[in-house]
Amino acid sequence: MKYLQNIGLALFLLGLTIFTSLIILGNYKLTPVVLDKVVKNKAIKSELFIEIVNNKIVNETFNEPFSFSAEIISAMEVANNAHKQNSEWNKIIWDKPNSFTYVFVKQAGQGIVKENKRLFWWLTFGLGILGALLYIIPNVIVKGPPGVKNNGIWFNAATNRGWIGWFVFVFLVGFYLLLYFCPNYIVNWTYLVDPISELLSGNLASQWFLYGFLYCVVMSVMALRMYIKYRHNKYQILRTSSVLFFQIVFAFLIPEILVRFEKPWYDFKNAFPLDYDFFFSWNLDQLIASGGLGLFILVWGILLTLIIVPVMVYFFGKRWYCSWVCGCGGLAETLGDPYRHLSDKSLKVWKIERWMVHGVLIAALIMTGFTLYSYFSGVATVLGIKVQTIQDIYGFLIGAIFAGVIGTGFYPIFGNRVWCRFGCPLAAYLGIVQRFKSRFRITTNGGQCISCGNCSTYCEQGIDVRAYAQKGENIVRASCVGCGICSAVCPRGVLKLENGPEKGRINSTEILLGNDINLMDLVNQK
Amino acid sequence: MEHIVIIGNGISGVTAARHIRKLSDKKITLVSAETDYFFSRTALMYVFMGHMKFEHTQPYENWFWEKNKIELKKGFVHTIETKHNILYFDNGETLKYDKLIIATGSKPNKFGWPGQDLKGVLGMYHKQDLESLETYAPNNKVCQRAVIVGGGLIGIELAEMLHSRHIPVTFLVREASFWNGVLPQEESAIINREILSNGIDLRLSTNLKEIISDEIGQVKSVIIEETGEEIHCNMLGLTAGVSPNINFIRDSEIETGKGVKVNRFLETNISNIYAIGDCAEQHVAIGSRRPIEAVWYTGRMMGETVAQTICGNRLEYKPGHWFNSAKFMDIEYQTYGWVWAQPKEHEKRFYWEHKSGKKCIHISYDKNTHEFIGINTFGIRMRHDFFDRMLSKKQTIEYVLAHLCDANFDPEFYKLHEQEIVGKFNYENSTSIHLKKRSWKRIFKTN
Numbered sequence: 001m002k003y004l005q006n007i008g009l010a011l012f013l014l015g016l017t018i019f020t021s022l023i024i025l026g027n028y029k030l031t032p033v034v035l036d037k038v039v040k041n042k043a044i045k046s047e048l049f050i051e052i053v054n055n056k057i058v059n060e061t062f063n064e065p066f067s068f069s070a071e072i073i074s075a076m077e078v079a080n081n082a083h084k085q086n087s088e089w090n091k092i093i094w095d096k097p098n099s100f101t102y103v104f105v106k107q108a109g110q111g112i113v114k115e116n117k118r119l120f121w122w123l124t125f126g127l128g129i130l131g132a133l134l135y136i137i138p139n140v141i142v143k144g145p146p147g148v149k150n151n152g153i154w155f156n157a158a159t160n161r162g163w164i165g166w167f168v169f170v171f172l173v174g175f176y177l178l179l180y181f182c183p184n185y186i187v188n189w190t191y192l193v194d195p196i197s198e199l200l201s202g203n204l205a206s207q208w209f210l211y212g213f214l215y216c217v218v219m220s221v222m223a224l225r226m227y228i229k230y231r232h233n234k235y236q237i238l239r240t241s242s243v244l245f246f247q248i249v250f251a252f253l254i255p256e257i258l259v260r261f262e263k264p265w266y267d268f269k270n271a272f273p274l275d276y277d278f279f280f281s282w283n284l285d286q287l288i289a290s291g292g293l294g295l296f297i298l299v300w301g302i303l304l305t306l307i308i309v310p311v312m313v314y315f316f317g318k319r320w321y322c323s324w325v326c327g328c329g330g331l332a333e334t335l336g337d338p339y340r341h342l343s344d345k346s347l348k349v350w351k352i353e354r355w356m357v358h359g360v361l362i363a364a365l366i367m368t369g370f371t372l373y374s375y376f377s378g379v380a381t382v383l384g385i386k387v388q389t390i391q392d393i394y395g396f397l398i399g400a401i402f403a404g405v406i407g408t409g410f411y412p413i414f415g416n417r418v419w420c421r422f423g424c425p426l427a428a429y430l431g432i433v434q435r436f437k438s439r440f441r442i443t444t445n446g447g448q449c450i451s452c453g454n455c456s457t458y459c460e461q462g463i464d465v466r467a468y469a470q471k472g473e474n475i476v477r478a479s480c481v482g483c484g485i486c487s488a489v490c491p492r493g494v495l496k497l498e499n500g501p502e503k504g505r506i507n508s509t510e511i512l513l514g515n516d517i518n519l520m521d522l523v524n525q526k
Numbered sequence: 527m528e529h530i531v532i533i534g535n536g537i538s539g540v541t542a543a544r545h546i547r548k549l550s551d552k553k554i555t556l557v558s559a560e561t562d563y564f565f566s567r568t569a570l571m572y573v574f575m576g577h578m579k580f581e582h583t584q585p586y587e588n589w590f591w592e593k594n595k596i597e598l599k600k601g602f603v604h605t606i607e608t609k610h611n612i613l614y615f616d617n618g619e620t621l622k623y624d625k626l627i628i629a630t631g632s633k634p635n636k637f638g639w640p641g642q643d644l645k646g647v648l649g650m651y652h653k654q655d656l657e658s659l660e661t662y663a664p665n666n667k668v669c670q671r672a673v674i675v676g677g678g679l680i681g682i683e684l685a686e687m688l689h690s691r692h693i694p695v696t697f698l699v700r701e702a703s704f705w706n707g708v709l710p711q712e713e714s715a716i717i718n719r720e721i722l723s724n725g726i727d728l729r730l731s732t733n734l735k736e737i738i739s740d741e742i743g744q745v746k747s748v749i750i751e752e753t754g755e756e757i758h759c760n761m762l763g764l765t766a767g768v769s770p771n772i773n774f775i776r777d778s779e780i781e782t783g784k785g786v787k788v789n790r791f792l793e794t795n796i797s798n799i800y801a802i803g804d805c806a807e808q809h810v811a812i813g814s815r816r817p818i819e820a821v822w823y824t825g826r827m828m829g830e831t832v833a834q835t836i837c838g839n840r841l842e843y844k845p846g847h848w849f850n851s852a853k854f855m856d857i858e859y860q861t862y863g864w865v866w867a868q869p870k871e872h873e874k875r876f877y878w879e880h881k882s883g884k885k886c887i888h889i890s891y892d893k894n895t896h897e898f899i900g901i902n903t904f905g906i907r908m909r910h911d912f913f914d915r916m917l918s919k920k921q922t923i924e925y926v927l928a929h930l931c932d933a934n935f936d937p938e939f940y941k942l943h944e945q946e947i948v949g950k951f952n953y954e955n956s957t958s959i960h961l962k963k964r965s966w967k968r969i970f971k972t973n
Contacts, residue, residue: 144724145723145724145856146856147855147856148856150575150576150577151575151576151577151690151691152575152576152690153576153577154576154577154578154579155576156576232856233937234937234939234940234941235937235938235939235940238939346587347587443935445907445909445910445911445935446849446909446910446911446914447823447826447827447849447910448823448849448851448860448910450566450568450569450822450823450851451537451566451568451569451585451822452566452568452569452572452583453566453569453572453578453582453583453584453585454569454572454577454578456582457577457578457582466585467585470585484937484938487937488937489577491853491858492851492852492853492858492860493851493858493860493907493908493935496907496935496936496937496938497937497938498938500966500969500970501966501967501970503970504970512823512826512827512830513846513910513911513914514823514827514845514846514847514849514910514914515827515830515831515844515845515846516844516845516846
């Protein structure tokens, strides 16, 4: 069994190595035909840019994407500067350099990967999946009978912030930096999923399609790990199935199929303000221009945030969203599960968390306020600030750096809910509802707690669950996403996630159940 | 300002300190020789198993003590001088108190086995035991076999700990079935099976005769009393129960028996000295409880109670209905009320076991009045509050079974067995109890 697992690990690492090294493979050559096509597609009006590209790049062969991208970007900068001096505003290319370049690189790429998309899919995704399954499935036997088996987690360099953890951290951060800021360097990765993308939406794969597909694959494989690890716990099994379903169907398949029918790409479960650009003018315009479905999405998006989300939180707690539906939560609960114990439980970090997460919520609301004011009034500048600038800053800092690079990249260091705990504006909003108006609580079972601390250790949100349980108090916390792991790891059956009556939900106790001190005596003495 | 000194920073001492602080601004000093900060002894096993780090076993962050003005003093108390209210430490220091709380807990029992003080022979109680275990049994290369003597809760925990590091374990249990002095034979049999199915070499009705040393004074093997068999091992765990850790008090004026003798107010024979937790021995046992109870929550309750007394609200220690819990490998156990190993004269029993052989409930009730006396549950979590109410209101077994859905505390979506359980009772007793649907209103009713 161990042997099988080692083979699996080797295959997985091989697939990962091939995947990583694809970046430097292949040639890049821009033909006049392709240039024409891109110019038409992107509606480029700068003759100067086209001229420079024609002179310096067309029919030249580059061995890697970096110098090729650099040439395009330099042409773009030269052209833009000239147009700015001549005040030819309509000719300026306003796109972000790296994403503008992506289209050229994707089209200009040549060589082994582009010619053997399916073969390389198998050599990367295929080997990775097969290897991971070979590593994961034998755990049914290796880890012993069903039950909580957290043996050795704090001794393992992968899960105790050891060298493997730091390696994974560097890899993930690097991946997100490339994905968000240098898609022009990873076109070879997108070739791998072109066939699948064409099947679904009819288009070649963008970096976002690649990300969506990879996300689904990683979640599926790691969900299988969850099924095995928690096969004794039906709550965990159902919850894992639920997040997997919503990711694959709602976040991946439906939006791609919508695109196939020339409808706007939309994830029906992604609620504002997590979906922070829902009210951006380009989105509103696109929705309004998309007829009945567009209007439905518009109304649905507003209803989701204003009515559906809070009402569901009232009945079930924010868990219905955060650990049953949400994509970010879905990744955290599958890929991130091996890192859940790394969240910081100190009071100090709880204080930081509250400032940060509510700060992001306020920032999202202010940004959206500016956006909507600008949309309806038609002005581009509100209170002397360009709305576009605010949107860009939010998108960069929160949308990309916080949610992506830090949110997932930091899994092996700060635990799997960094984004959900410190950054997600929707989580902040749901948290306020959960704390003050909800039937959800984690019930503490009388006086059974022995203060062992498994619950606190394995709380991904860094809640010191034990601090409540050992006092016989129920846990009612804004940040609790209801993953149910505290209850699962408790050796004494002390914790249960419940949706009960609101009355008595928060039960601060003077004396725990079992100690028959006459409480009236106590009160009278005070 | 009155100075309260507490010897022992376990759950009893710490609870007392916290509650005294809540109720007063007296000067409080917590003395311990074991660790700087309070930790949860019950969690030591998870540190060895790699579920947690030692710091996770500490329920309060290190700033907590200073913020709450609870002084921590590391030191080993050698003598208590009751006439002048002075503690003498083994390094010559002294500490004066106005009131003293003894909360020194337990120490593992040793029964005078030859070789019991050899290297590699250890109990599983103190933080230092965990450190020895890391020395003598860090993995299955250093420790090719471990032997455990004593069939109680700590013994099976130690077996699980060693098993988690793939160290072969031989488990010597004096009784004919695991923990059958406490559990009825059905439950005991489930645990026997659980131990065996984890690949542990369980030897029932087996006593330790002798511990053999190697040339450097470390345990090399043990000899079995009954068969004379020699079992080679690199580590021996002695887990044959615990007794009060009060040797340093024996020569003082404080009255002791097995533990420090206390009355219902947890007062000793010396007026300003109290004893709580595992080391306290009641003059007269309370209800069906034992005079000394080495249980986590009784230590906590005594701490809560003595804090009231010390702060001027003299309160009797009144532990409510008996309850407890444990986990045997993968099987969780809870108990509410009393289900003795052997039924008493007036009792009748009802037993249900799931076909998996890993879940069961065992209910004891009065054969004449049908009053509910107690329940053991394996593999099914139950609500403490529910059974506490049933016991206080002296409900019948019929009432308890009809409301069993209210009692269930398993995570949501778990398969429920109430229907099957009630069906079995109806069948065996020719009754027609109708199972009521779960009601939040009843569950969360206050009183």
